[in-house]
Each structure stands twice: as C-alpha cells, then as structure tokens.
Amino acid sequence: MVNFNFDNISNTLHCRFTGRLDTENILKISETVEEKLKGHSANDQQKSFSVVFDIAQVDYIASAFIRVCIKSVQQTGEGNFSVLNASPLIKKTFKIAGLDKELNVS
Amino acid sequence: MNNIQDIADELMLNAAMAAGEFQQLDQSSTDKIVENIFKAGLNNRVKLARLAQEETGIGVWQHKVLKNVLATQMVFENIKDEKTVGVIKKDDNSGIVEIAQPLGPVFAIIPITNPTSTILFKILISMKTRNPVIVSPPRNAVNCCKETVDICYEAALAAGAPEDCIQIIEHGSRELTRTIMSHPHLALTLATGGTGLVHAAYSSGNPAIGVGPGNVPVFIDKSADIPFAIENIITSKTFDNGTVCASEQSIIVEKAISDTVRKEFEKQQCYFIDEMEIKKLEDYAVLKEKGTMNPEIVGKPAGFIAEKAGINIPEGTKILMARLNGVGTEYPLSIEILAPVLAYYECENYEAAIKTCIDLNFLGGIGHTAAIYANDEGRIMEFSRLMNAGRIVVNTPSSQGAVGGLFNTLYTSFTLGCGTGGKNITTENISAHHLINIQRVCRRKKNVQWFQFDLTKYTDENIDADNILNEYYKNY
Numbered sequence: 001m002v003n004f005n006f007d008n009i010s011n012t013l014h015c016r017f018t019g020r021l022d023t024e025n026i027l028k029i030s031e032t033v034e035e036k037l038k039g040h041s042a043n044d045q046q047k048s049f050s051v052v053f054d055i056a057q058v059d060y061i062a063s064a065f066i067r068v069c070i071k072s073v074q075q076t077g078e079g080n081f082s083v084l085n086a087s088p089l090i091k092k093t094f095k096i097a098g099l100d101k102e103l104n105v106s
Numbered sequence: 107m108n109n110i111q112d113i114a115d116e117l118m119l120n121a122a123m124a125a126g127e128f129q130q131l132d133q134s135s136t137d138k139i140v141e142n143i144f145k146a147g148l149n150n151r152v153k154l155a156r157l158a159q160e161e162t163g164i165g166v167w168q169h170k171v172l173k174n175v176l177a178t179q180m181v182f183e184n185i186k187d188e189k190t191v192g193v194i195k196k197d198d199n200s201g202i203v204e205i206a207q208p209l210g211p212v213f214a215i216i217p218i219t220n221p222t223s224t225i226l227f228k229i230l231i232s233m234k235t236r237n238p239v240i241v242s243p244p245r246n247a248v249n250c251c252k253e254t255v256d257i258c259y260e261a262a263l264a265a266g267a268p269e270d271c272i273q274i275i276e277h278g279s280r281e282l283t284r285t286i287m288s289h290p291h292l293a294l295t296l297a298t299g300g301t302g303l304v305h306a307a308y309s310s311g312n313p314a315i316g317v318g319p320g321n322v323p324v325f326i327d328k329s330a331d332i333p334f335a336i337e338n339i340i341t342s343k344t345f346d347n348g349t350v351c352a353s354e355q356s357i358i359v360e361k362a363i364s365d366t367v368r369k370e371f372e373k374q375q376c377y378f379i380d381e382m383e384i385k386k387l388e389d390y391a392v393l394k395e396k397g398t399m400n401p402e403i404v405g406k407p408a409g410f411i412a413e414k415a416g417i418n419i420p421e422g423t424k425i426l427m428a429r430l431n432g433v434g435t436e437y438p439l440s441i442e443i444l445a446p447v448l449a450y451y452e453c454e455n456y457e458a459a460i461k462t463c464i465d466l467n468f469l470g471g472i473g474h475t476a477a478i479y480a481n482d483e484g485r486i487m488e489f490s491r492l493m494n495a496g497r498i499v500v501n502t503p504s505s506q507g508a509v510g511g512l513f514n515t516l517y518t519s520f521t522l523g524c525g526t527g528g529k530n531i532t533t534e535n536i537s538a539h540h541l542i543n544i545q546r547v548c549r550r551k552k553n554v555q556w557f558q559f560d561l562t563k564y565t566d567e568n569i570d571a572d573n574i575l576n577e578y579y580k581n582y
Contacts, residue, residue, distance in 0.1 A: 023269055060130055063123035063269050093126035096210065098119075098291060 002029050004036055012050040013040050018057040026064035033068055037075050051076050056085035061093055069103045078102065110281050117240055118291040120270035121211035124238035125293075127268035129208055131236055133191040139265040140186070140234045146261035147178040147226040147254075154222040154257075157250035162218055164405030165346035173223035173346065180511035180518035181230050185538045190235050194544070201549035206542040208236040210293030213286050215307070216251060217298050218244040219349040219405060219444060220520055225254045227520040228296055229272055233262060235541040237293065241274040242283055244299075248276060288312060294541070298521050308529060315536055317521055318528020320351040321442040321471025322504050323463040325489055326359045326367055327456075327480035335479035335501070336370040339448075342503030344424050348445045349405040352475040352497070352508030352522060355442055356449040356466050357427075358459050364452040376425040377408075378450070383417045384428045384439065390415040391447060392438035399443045408446045433465040441470055456485075460492060467493050473524030473533060477504040496524055496533030510535050555579060 001021075005014040015033060019025070041049050051072050055061070073081040082104035086094065094100040131139075147154075155170035189195075195204040214228040225241055232239040243251030255274040262271055275282060283303075287295050287310035297307035297316040304316035326335050343354045359367045368378065379387060388394075391403050391411065403411050408426050412419040419426070425446045433440045439449050449466075453459035467476055476493040479501055480486050490498040499507035502514065510516030519535035532540070559578050563569050 022266075061127065063120075063127045066123045066126065089130055093130060095126075096129060097123045097126040099123075 001025060002033065006040065010050065011048065012052055013037065014052050014054060016054045016057070020060045021055075021058055021062060021065045022060060023062040023064045026062055026068060030064070030068050034071065037072055041075055048080060049076060050080045051082075053081075053083045054085055055083060055087075055090060058090065059087065061090055063097070066094070066097055066099060066103075070099070073103055079104075082106070110279070110285050113282060114285040114289055117273055117275070117286065118211065118289045120273060121238040121240055122291045124268040124270045125208065125210045125236075128236040128238060128271060131191070131266075133189065135266055136191055136234065136236055137186065139262050139267045140182070140230060142261040142265035143226075143230060143233060143258045144178050144182040146257050147174065147230075150254075150257050151175055151178065154226075154250060154254055157253055158222045158247065161250045162221065162247050162405075164219060165349050169346035170220075170223065173220055174226060176509060176511060176518055177223035177226040177520060178230070181227055181537075184511070184517050185231065185234050188234070188538055190538055190542055194542075201551040203547040203549075205545040205547065206235070207545055209541055209543060210237060211291060212237045212239045212541065213242065213292055213295040214239050215242045215283070215295065215297045215299050215303060216244060216247070217300075218247050219346075219351075221247040221251050222254045224298055224520045225251055226258070227518075229255075229258045231536075231538040231541055232296075233267065233271070234538040237541055238268070238271045239273070240286065241272070242278055242286070243274065245278070248278075252276060284310070287314070296521060296536070304529070315521065315523070315532070315540060316530055317351070318473050318524030318530055319442055319470050320353075320355070320474035320522075321440075321466055321469055322352060322355045322475045322477060323466040323471075323493075324354045324357050324477040324479070324504065325459060325463050326357060326363070327478065327482060327485050327489075328360055328363045329482035329485065330479035330501075331481065332363065332366055332370050332479075336367070336374050336376075338479070338501070338503045340371075340374055340376065340424055342505040342507075343448060344446050345503070345505050347405040347407055348443070348447070350505035350509065351442075351444070352499075353444065353505040354448060354477060355471070356430075356440065356451060356462075358451045358453060358462050358466070360456055360459050361452055361454055368450075371425075371427060374424070375420075375422055376427050376448075377419045377423040378427045378429060379417060379419075383415075384430075386415045386417055387411075387426065387428060387447070388438040391443060391445070392441065394438060397435060397438075397441065399441065399445070403443070403445045403447075406445055411445055411447065433462060433469055440466060460489065463489070464492060467495060471495075473526070473528030473530065474522065475499065475504055475508040477502070477507070494525075494527050496522060496528075497535075508535075555582060 003016045094105040151174035155167045159167035194206045259272040295307040295314040297304045307314035428439045429450045475497045476495040477499045478489045497508045507513045511518030517535040517537040521536040523532040523534045524530045525533035
C-alpha cells in the first residue's frame with residue numbers, strides 16, 4: 001500500500017502509495033509513514049529534507065490521508081512537501097478541502 | 107482551544123476535508139449511508155423523542171416519536187430513489203445533460219421545538235447529497251441533539267461515510283454561530299429558527315435557506331363538513347402541544363355558521379374563554395413590549411397555560427379558544443402562538459371572513475401556510491389565490507398537512523420555505539434536491555429561427571418589433 005524510497009542526492013523521501021486509501025487503510029499505514037518521516041528528519045537535521053507523496057496508483061483518498069499530509073508538511077515545513085500525480089478526482093478532493101496549495105498538490 | 111475563530115476554523119477544516127472525500131462517492135455508496143442513518147434514526151425514534159421532551163419540557167413525547175418517524179421514514183421514502191450523484195437527467199431533445207454536484211459543508215441550525223426530528227431530517231438530506239453537516243443545537247436541547255448526532259454519525263461511518271461528515275457544536279454561542287455562518291469554507295446555512303437567526307443567516311454573505319414564522323389562518327366555509335373540520339383542527343393544534351410552525355392559529359367563520367362551529371368546538375372539549383379571561387391570557391401568553399409569544403408557553407398543554415394565566419377551565423380542555431374582534435397589536439392573541447390557543451373570528455359574511463384571513467396571513471405569517479375547510483371548489487381556489495402562503499392546505503390538519511407526506515404528496519420537510527414574503531428564496535418544502543448544484547452540459551443545438559434570420563435587420567432602426575417577429579418566425 002506504501003513503498004518508501006530515499007534519494008540521498010536530493011535528500012528526498014519518496015512515498016509511493018497504491019490502491020484505495022480509505023480510513024481503514026490509512027489507519028494501517030499512517031504510523032509507518034510518520035515513523036519513516038521522523039527517522040529521516042532526525043538524521044538530516046542539518047540539511048533541508050523533502051517528502052514526496054506519489055499517488056499515481058491511488059483511486060480514492062479519505063480525509064484521514066489528508067490529515068497524514070498535513071502532519072507531514074508540519075514536519076518538513078512548507079515548500080518541502082508535495083503530493084504528485086493526483087488523479088483529477090483526487091486533485092479536486094484537495095481543492096475542496098482548501099489544501100491543494102498548502103500541500104503542493106499536482 | 108478557546109478562540110471563537112479557531113473553533114470555527116477547526117470545524118470548517120474537518121468539514122471541508124469530509125466534503126473532499128464525499129465528492130468521490132458514487133450513488134450507491136451514498137445511498138447505503140443514507141439507508142443506514144434512516145434505520146438508526148427510526149430504531150431510536152422513541153428514545154430520542156423522550157430525551158427531547160425531558161430536556162426541553164416542550165410538547166408530548168409520543169407526538170415527538172411521530173415527528174421522528176416523519177423525519178426518517180417519510181423523508182427516506184421521498185429521497186431514496188432520487189438521483190443526487192453524477193448524471194441525474196439526460197434529455198436528447200434539448201441536448202442538455204444535468205450533473206449533480208454537492209454544495210459543500212452545510213450548517214444546520216436546529217429549533218428547540220423539534221430538535222431531534224429536525225436533526226434527523228437535515229442529516230438525511232445532507233448525506234443524500236454528499237454534503238457534510240455541522241449541527242448547531244439550541245442551548246436547552248444540547249444533550250438530545252448530541253445523542254441524535256452520535257447515532258447518525260455512527261451509522262454513517264459504519265456505511266463508509268467520511269470522517270467528520272457530521273459534527274455538532276456542543277458549546278455554542280451566538281458569536282460562534284455567526285462566525286460559522288460567514289466562514290469562507292461554508293457552502294450553505296439551513297436555518298430553522300427565530301426571525302433574528304434566519305435574518306443573520308441571510309446577512310452572513312454565504313447562501314442560506316431559511317424559514318419564516320407562521321400565523322396560519324383557517325377558514326371554515328359554510329360548505330365545509332363542520333364536525334370533520336373541527337376534529338382535524340383539534341388533532342393538528344394539539345399535536346405536540348402546538349409546536350409546529352404550520353399549526354393553526356386562528357379560526358375564521360361566517361356568522362351564519364358560527365353557532366354550529368362554536369358548539370362543535372365545545373362538544374369536542376375546547377373552551378371559549380370570556381373577555382376577562384382573554385385579558386388574563388393576553389397578559390401571560392404574549393410579551394407585549396416585544397410583540398411575541400411568551401417562550402414559557404411554547405409546547406405546553408392548555409391546562410398548564412390556563413393555570414398560569416389564572417383561568418379556570420373544565421378538566422380535559424384541549425384548546426383555549428379566544429373570540430377576538432380584530433387583528434394586530436391591539437389584539438395580542440392574533441399573533442402566532444405555538445401552544446394550544448386559538449383565536450376565533452366570527453365575520454359578517456364571506457367577504458369579511460376572507461379579509462380577516464388576509465389580515466392574519468400578513469400579520470407575521472406571510473408566505474407560510476393557510477388552511478381552508480370547504481367543499482366548494484370555487485371558494486377553495488379563490489381563498490388560495492388571495493392568501494400569500496407557500497402551502498394552502500385543504501380539508502387537512504395544517505401541522506401535518508404542511509409538513510407533507512401524510513395527507514398529501516408534498517415533500518416531507520422540517521424546513522418550510524416561505525417565499526420572498528417570508529424573506530426566503532423558495533416557497534417549497536425543503537428537501538435533498540435543494541442541496542445540490544446542478545451543472546448543465548449543453549450540446550450544440552442550433553436555434554433554427556436565429557440562423558435563418560437576416561441579422562442585419564437588427565441594425566436597421568426602421569424595422570420595428572412586430573416586423574422583426576414576423577420575419578423571425580416566418581415559415582415556422
């Protein structure tokens with residue numbers, strides 16, 4: 001449901017999500033994501049650290065996923081977090097929530 | 107979190123995220139949520155009715171059970187087969203396809219007279235249209251409202267609804283209400299409440315659907331079945347001790363049938379108070395300086411009101427009847443009173459009776475509801491044309507008739523539009539179809555007349571409107 005890949009050169013954590021991110025599934029993965037982010041931000045305190053959520057393979061998101069995004073942007077700081085490859089329907093979800101800019105959704 | 111703005115922002119952020127998730131759901135997922143809530147509400151109809159009556163001290167719990175049934179079963183019957191997601195209509199002839207979109211977060215303001223039923227109703231129509239809802243309960247009914255919301259929310263989540271699709275303000279204030287009503291993330295306020303509150307909703311800068319107050323005149327025509335009419339009026343006016351805003355407020359009859367009508371009311375346990383007693387009742391039931399009913403009497407039985415007013419009435423009296431000679435501030439009992447009290451007018455003839463109905467209709471009840479008992483079609487239609495009312499109920503208990511679903515095919519609703527007279531946008535009974543934005547996909551469809559018409563004629567000042575129309579529709 002989520003794979004992590006850390007790019008040392010750009011100092012970016014890529015999180016690739018797949019499937020249906022409904023409340024139940026988010027509950028299963030949110031802790032892992034949070035820990036992964038904490039781990040990297042602790043290791044790289046000196047450098048700027050970025051996080052990318054790639055949701056190309058996601059067809060549904062619950063509001064719980066948006067909360068995970070909000071937590072992540074709080075950890076990385078605005079400008080260092082982005083959501084990539086959102087489907088049009090999911091992009092609209094972020095728009096309606098009023099968070100597409102804050103979470104840098106494309 | 108103490109700051110009003112922070113509380114509002116938090117509620118609205120939750121609602122906005124729920125709205126985002128909601129718009130991904132299809133019709134069948136949406137319908138599953140609605141069905142689950144309907145069942146949970148209906149299963150808890152008695153518990154919620156008892157809670158509401160105990161907490162507010164208003165009305166009759168058994169009647170509140172029926173209100174909860176109306177708000178769940180009847181509303182569900184109305185909306186269950188409605189298309190509210192995606193393509194809802196396709197017309198090949200016009201080339202127009204209609205697509206339903208949710209509005210976004212809805213702010214549901216709840217009245218103390220019908221707290222649990224109004225919540226059930228507003229939640230069902232909001233969920234059917236994929237709109238998250240924030241419930242604002244009245245101060246003296248927070249617990250029963252919270253219980254209703256909890257039951258609905260649990261049922262909604264179990265059926266796959268978004269987190270925070272239903273929220274409640276447990277510690278409300280006027281300031282918080284106003285902040286939410288004007289919040290940039292709010293889509294709509296569904297305002298059922300007092301005039302001040304509804305006005306505030308309309309002035310908030312966000313769209314609002316409000317209701318107006320009622321002051322329902324009931325004309326009993328000489329063609330009416332009088333015992334039937336009186337029985338229906340009593341059933342309606344005593345329902346939940348008169349708390350429904352569409353309940354009867356005044357009875358208007360011609361002198362020719364007045365004796366029969368009075369006797370029938372008395373036979374069916376209504377009590378006509380005399381002039382001295384009218385004075386006493388006015389002093390207790392109406393706050394004259396404000397020109398409104400005393401909130402203490404709302405939903406109280408006739409015996410309680412009589413005792414408080416210092417009037418002796420026969421045991422078992424159902425309604426206090428006050429014969430009045432006029433309409434307006436000099437006649438305090440001519441205003442809306444949500445309790446088993448009825449003004450009674452005996453008029454010289456039909457024309458005078460209708461004029462009295464118009465006066466009453468325009469005394470604080472414009473756009474709401476009017477009622478007639480008659481078997482003369484001409485009079486029914488004439489009365490209907492002369493009233494300014496969203497609903498003219500015929501040979502029907504006004505409370506249950508206006509709310510719809512039992513005595514007619516009106517949409518069952520706990521928010522009754524009162525048109526522009528009541529400062530509302532519609533005269534309809536509000537339901538799910540008012541909570542969607544309809545997009546119209548318009549296929550190219552040539553206007554044949556336009557394209558065959560010589561457009562240069564428009565620039566010729568010597569060609570008048572008649573000539574243009576003749577040419578425009580030539581060979582049509």
